[in-house]
Amino acid sequence: MVEFNVSGLDKVYINLLRQIQGGSTTEENLWLIETLLNHIKHYRIYESTPKIIPPFLYAYLRLICEHSQYKDLQQQEIQFCIQLLTEKFNICMEIGRDLIRALQDVAQIPEFQKIWTDLLENPNNFDPNFEGIEQILLIPTQKQCLEARITFYMEEKLNFYTNNSAIMxxxxxxxxxxxxxxxxxxxxxxxxxxxxxxxxxxxxxxxxxxxxxxxxxxxxxxxxxxxxxxxxxxxxxxxxxxxxxxxxLPMNNMNKPISPTGKSFDSVNMIPLNPRVDDILNKFKKISSDKNKKYSRQDMKDLISLCLDGV
Known part of the structure; x- marks a missing residue:
């Protein structure tokens, strides 16, 4: 299919990606993760089908954190993500604010330290028009990226519970x-x-x-x-x-429910639509200023609170 440029190939790969079960280290799941990754890299599918870049990057950034006991596989995932971030950064940005969350989780891995530092201090290294982390934080997370972490079976169950919440x-x-x-x-x-x-x-x-x-x-x-x-x-x-x-009760825009404090929220990510980005950015810089120091528990709590508390 790859060689003959079959249309709709991106949907095939997205569907395969959604067969991966987050948190599962069964032999079958690890095989699927590695096989799909090798196929994508070997044929460079992302060159002919750039639509797959955001969901694949997001999914594999998350998988890196789950595979600390599988060094060979984790290293392949790291190299793949680094390659996409350095070669296709403008497309990677389409993930939205969850890209920053995902990168924050891997920032202490040596291969990602330079990327994290450049995001904070030298954003123009990625693209002359890239203004920094705050630019990404203002982008709602792409729905397809969130779906990439949910199997079809899980989606079916979630839909059931959601649609039958009143009955329950x-x-x-x-x-x-x-x-x-x-x-x-x-x-x-x-x-x-x-x-x-x-x-x-x-x-x-x-x-x-x-x-x-x-x-x-x-x-x-x-x-x-x-x-x-x-x-x-x-x-x-x-x-x-x-x-x-x-x-x-006020009937609000479906995508912008009004909180009791009167602030607008992104109902998918529960993040203020108009946050004081400078406050969040300064907190990121503070906890990332020392490259050799791991984030303290209190630093992370402060940052999470800042992001969630309607700043």
Whole structure:
């Protein structure tokens, strides 16, 4: 097919890419990762089909972090990603802001250190018109790149849960379990960011209610089988909606839900559409200034909080 320039070849490769299971180190999965990579490199598919560059680069940048125990495979992935970033940077930028997140995760790998440093200090090394990280941070992550990390089986399950969320919320036992589990996540998953997580849980419920996915929380709250623990969790997570939901909630643009603070958000990435990019950029520079120093846990928490907290 490659030799005869068959049309639609990009879709074939994207579909193969989506067969890769993130986090899986089974023999079959590792074989697919390596075989697909070797095929792409051998035939230089990205030259004739540049559409595949963003999803393939994004997927393999993420896979690098999963393959520290498979040095040969990891090295092939590193070389492939470095090649795309140096030869096809303008196309790589189309990934959007998740390119920066992915590069941040591999920035301590020696081969990526120069790329990371140039992004921060010498952006013109990539392209005379490239202005720096802030330019990429303003680009929403390409949908196809996010899909590249989700298998078709997983997509089917996610669609099922999404399309049947209202039905699920009508099942008392399941509803109580979900509510209490969500409360536990907000409180315990990362305590230093609990308020940030709570804010975005509230934002999500606001969107659900405004689009009538769930018409009212009162029926759920007053469910006879709910105990006080579950009701207290609902008050903690969604108290303001229990009080104001009889009023008409604003119907917002599908792609730009309004948060309780009035700021616009990208609903896919949960990142402010108009962030103070300088603040984020300065934080990146601060934690990357010492090439020999690994990011501290607090540095990373501060950066995540800055990105998520509606700056």
């Amino acid at each position: 919320m009508n099942t008392p036992d399941l509803s109580a379990t979900l509510i209490n589990f969500l409360r536990h996540l907000v409180d315990q998953y990362c305590q230093s960011l609990s308020q940030v997580m709570l804010k975005h849980v509230k934002l999500s419920m606001h969107t659900i209610l405004s689009k009538n996915v769930i018409r009212t929380l009162h029926n759920i709250y007053n469910c006879p089988t709910f105990n006080e623990t579950t009701r207290n969790s609902m008050k903690y997570l969604f108290g303001e909606f229990l009080n104001i939901e009889q009023k008409q």
